[in-house]
Amino acid sequence: MNLETVELTKSFGGVTAVDHATVRFVDGKVNGLIGPNGSGKTTFFNCVTGMIKPDSGSVAYRGKDITKHASDRVARAGIGRSFQLCRVFPRMTVMENLLVAVRHPSVRTLLRSADDEHERERARHWLRRVGIDHLEHAEARNLSYGQQKLLELAGVLMGDPDTIMLDEPAGGVNPALIGRIATLVRELNEEGKTFIIVEHNMEMVMSLCDHVVVFDRGRPIAEGEPSMIQQDPRVLEAYLGV
Amino acid sequence: MSGPLFLQSLILGVLLGGLYALLAAGLTLYFGIMRVVMIAHSAFLILAAYLAWWFNRETGLDPMLSLVVTVPVFFLAGFAMQRLLVSRLKPLTLTMMSVLLTFAIALIIEGALGFIFTGTQRRIQLPYAGDSLDVFGAQVPVVKLVAFVLAAFALLSLYLLLKYTRFGRALRATIQHPEAARLVGIDTDRTAGYGFGLGLATAAIGGTALSLDATIYPSLHWHWIGPLMAIIVVGGLGSIPGAAIAAMLLGISQSLLQIPLGATWAQTVFYVALFATLMFRPQGFFGGRLAQRF
Amino acid sequence: MRNDSERTASAGRTASADLGPALTETVVVAPDAPRRRRRWSRAVSLALLVVGAALVLSFPFIAPNPYILSAGVVILNYAVLSTGWNFMGGFTGYISLGHAAYFGLGAYGTGLIVKYLELPGFVAWVLAALVVVAISVPVGIAALRVRGASFVIVSIAFVLILLLVFQSWREFTGGSEGLIVPRPFPDLLRPEHHRAFFYLFAGLLAAALVAWWVIDRSKFGTALKSIREDEDKARSLGVPTTRYKLIAYVLSALVTGLGGGLYALWFGDLDPIFQFSILIGSYMVLMALLGGVRHLFGPLLGALIVGIALEYFKLEFGDTQFHLVAAGLLLGVVVLFMPDGVIPAVGQLIDRFRPQQTSIRDVSAAELLEQNRRSDASATGAADAREASGEASTRDASDVSDASDPKEVTR
Known part of the structure; x- marks a missing residue:
């Protein structure tokens, strides 16, 4: 197991952004993290990378507990990340x-x-x-x-991170560049880097990811291969609010 | 410590805390609206005190009458300062640069006061300066009571203004969420200007209240800015109730500590509180959660 | 599987081959331009360095009278303090308005050690510097827990506390009566005394400048500058920001403290009001800012300008408070109109007379970063609001379309 969270929770005031999320990301794969707007993906990212302190729950990376690590220690442990609006x-x-x-x-x-x-x-x-x-x-x-x-x-x-977390790599860039970023991710993955990608561009997620976790209201509601996820009724419900 | 002495210190602490609360509310207002730490706030306070003293010397009337002029003038000055100076700063470096800008303004005011009125210490002679009330054995000077009432009245007006008027709602919306405020049609720039004006108006009232009872000199503002800054950090930057509570508590502590420690050492209570806040609760003890970020 | 990967790899290569030039079209920064400019500016700064050093070293012999010489000592002292301030302010962007605290601690530390331990002046100077370091560590740990405005408040509070303490603790510090520090060279006459200290200050300044230069070029310096630009981002890249900031802070305090100690030995008479004055701290900031905090010689240049101006105002207006007004006006002008200082402003002026080679889109990029920060800080609602607000979204859109080459999209 590569990166694992157990019952991770974070709320802001009255809003619970991440709600007892227990998630496992597979080593050596390109993992996707999708979900409707406001489902807590970015907050989840921030909790995992130590940018914000979770209220409860734990984060473990390669068997080591990193819940209380500040973001620079998380980075030096081998988890790199990008930001939603790039910085x-x-x-x-x-x-x-x-x-x-x-x-x-x-x-x-x-x-x-x-x-x-x-x-x-x-x-x-x-x-x-x-x-x-x-x-x-x-x-x-x-x-x-x-x-x-x-x-x-x-x-x-x-x-030189082993695991790279990308927050919306395709957000706000033109289609040609999206293709190029996707290619790069695939190449780096071949070279042994693990990816965890938050993305709204479904085409990119479905073609790029080996494993997809779907978030809704701060917790995972489904996970599996992209093709399975696409047919999962819970996912449709979360996205369409059926 | 004897009972009446303790009571007297307590009462004096509350009276002082009221003035601190009013001034800290002004500072909080600037910070809430624009993330501006207004170093010149206490310089304007001393400026208002000088104007009240000058008014009294020239006309012989009660210094509080000078408020009729100073409050609107300070309001306009605050509005102009926000619109003409602060809003020119780049948003990326606004907080740091506004500190330096307002610091520069403080230097200019201090220098101008020294230039015009010289560094001599000044004091208003009021007919009721020596009077005091007897409260269960404690002697409470009337001037301090008057100053407190003035400050409390101003603070209450500010509170009611923010809470119940259209303008207050616009101002609070601007503080909490500028983008959203703009969306619902609030002219946030102008509102921010008015907020600045209000902040300076509190300095005008505070300065007049101060002049009733204090000896003033141009560099006095440095003795005020430190405690005021400590108050707004302890209160949690951006929270007016937090600032008011912190002001009261610290004012009372200062007053009580004066008996065993003397006036100078008692002032350190503000800085001890400031450093304790940073060590244990950088986001402040009462509300506000902006301290760490800004 | 292998075939597949080969295919994607080669596809990637062709993609980058296709895209590379297309992407460059948006920003026409010829890579040569900065390099050429750097070489040019390096030659100029080397020449300036030689001329400047020669001027400084010969100044005591050129100076027509002891008064001018002592003014030179004062200006060098300002330059040391301001360069010391710049270890923190310039690299990390943490603006301390209370650095007079370390100036005063260095001065009083030296004076008190001489008085109570009866050690030679320069031994006391070194010991006082160690004391300054020992004090700056806990203060730095506390102060650096907060950023931006709160840090400024703390720095001001610190110097105000020390002023209170040194004024009130009469038995130990001499309070407002002041503290007399015996001269380290009792045999020297006044002009010779000034001359000796002129070179001592010059030596200290040179050491500080070399240290700043070494850090500026080091990986440590790059990390500090990244903190100035975006602290959270720097952390996410593994920079141990807390530790690095503390190191910069302590170094800064050390240099400032050494400057203070030397001042005590030179001037020989200390008063809390002057040693722990916010005004001295603000002069440091003003000088560094005026010269340019990103430049090695920025603070020195600022000290030269402000120092001369201050001496002039004191001569012209005597004991009035007019120099405060002048300093305030100057600081205001610098903050409003040239926050990057004189050196870049002059550089831009020179650039204006050369052919334009660069396309500058700094405003939109800087604004975008500001938006990033804001949206990171606030809840997701902010993003929605911004999307909906017309002005911001057009700016976003223009940025995106800027990034993509129209040809690229249609192809």
Whole structure:
């Protein structure tokens, strides 16, 4: 088992965003997390990655309890994530954006020059993979939204995560770019990365994911292969409110 | 500590707490509306006190009459400050830059007061300055009581205004959810300007109340801004009831601690409370949950 | 299965080959432009560095009288303090208005150690710096639990507390009567004393600048800057923000404290009102901001401008409070019109006279980030509201269409 939550709960004021969610994500697969608007997917993401503290329940990653870990520790444990509306460091260059990620902090990392050629080469590798290597010296705020999305992904990959959580990778980008992100996810998955993807674009979810979990009102209501999910009456009910 | 002395300190604490509450409410208002920490709030307080003193010196009338002029003028000044200066700042860096901007305004006010009125300490001589009431053996100066009534009246008016008027609803909507407020047709920019004006109006009233009983000098505002900032953090940034409760509690504590510790050390209670809040409950003790984010 | 993966892989490759150039069309940032500019600016800064260092080193001999020389010492002291402030303010964006606290602690620490332990001045100076570090750690831990405005409030509160304590604790600190610190070089005459301290301050400034420069280039520096840009995002990339911020804060306090200690040895007379004044703290911020917090020499340049201006105002208007008005006006102008400081403003001015090579869309991108933050902060309702609000959604739409090349969509 890779990533597992047990009875995870988080409420804001009177609204329970995540409600006793017990979910397991399979190692080595592309996992999809879908559900109607406001079903608690992003809050679930934030709880898992330590961005917000859950009220109760637990999160375990590869057998270790990470419920109380702050988000930087979660990241260093090997879980990278992107944000719903992508977040980059606007007034740093593309290259600097990539050099932020830290997997093993130590005194040596602290003092090592950011100009370290090995790190730069690694950064260029990921920039090439996502296809924005020609923008290395541009300031991130001058990039288009699509380019920023790719930059964010490259930045996450620089941290060398084993599990990558993407919050709506296809949101607000053009169809061609969606195809390219999907291809990249598939390639990286082949190379051994596990993915957990929140996405509204059903076409993408159905073609990309091996395993899909459906959220409704803060808890999973169905899971399985995409084809099975599509026919599940509970899922239809959740989406259409039948 | 003897009974009457304790009672007297308690009463003085409540009276002081009332003034703190009014001023902290003003600070909370700015912060709630625009995430602006208004460092110049207490500078405007001292400015109002100087105007009341000057009014009294020139006309010989009761300094409270100066409110007729200072309150509307301060309201307009607040409106202008929000519309012309604060709204020019980029939203991304608004909080930090507004701190510096209002800090600059505080320096300008302090410098201008020193330039015009010199650094000499000033005090209003009121005919009833020496009078005091006897409450179960405790001596309560009348001026402090008058100042408290003025502050309490202003705070109550502010509360009623926010709670029951159309404008109050618009202001609260702007504070809670600017986007949604805009959607239902509220001119949030103008409302924010009015909110700023209201905040400065509280400083005008507070300053006049202060002038009745205090010795004033240009750099006095630094002694006020620290405690006021501590109050709004302890109260939970953005919560007016939280600020009022924290103001009362800390005002009373300060007053009670003055007996064993002396006036200067008693002031540290604000900072102790501030650091305790940060260590144990950064979101504040009463409501507000914005402290950590902003 | 293998075939399949090969197919997708090759498809990916062709896709990127197809898309690469198409995506570049939106932003015409020629990669050469910044590199060329960097080389150019590096040459200029090297030249400026040599000239500046030569000027500084020869200043004590050029200075016509001891008064000008002492003004030079004051300005160097400001430069040290402001550069020290910039270890925190510049890298992480946490603006401390109360850094005078560490200036005062360094000064009083040195003075008190000399007085009570009867150690030589410079030993006391080093010990006082250690005391400053020891105090800044717990204070930093408490203060850095909050961000933005709350942090500013805490920093102001801290300096106000110290002012209270040092004024009230008369038996130990001398209170408002002040504290006399014996001179470390009793044999020197006044001008020689100034000259010696001029070089000491210059040495301290050089050390601080080198340290700042090393951090600026290090991975640690990159991490600190990412905190300035977006702290939550930095954390999500594994940056141990709490620890890094604390290190920056303590370093900043250390440099400021060293500046304070040296001041105590130079000036020889301490008063809480001056050592722990918010005004000194605000000068540090003003200088750094005016020069440019993202630049190594920003605070130094700011100290030069503000320091000279302050001396001028004191000469011209004497003891009136007019210098406060001037400082306030200057700070207001900087905040409103050039929050990035003089150095970038001048850079932009120079750029205006060159051929335009870059397409700048910074406003929309920056605004988008702001929206991200807001929507992350508030509930999902905010997103819906924003979608519905006309103005914001058109901005979104324009961004998206900007990202996608029209050709790409139709193909």
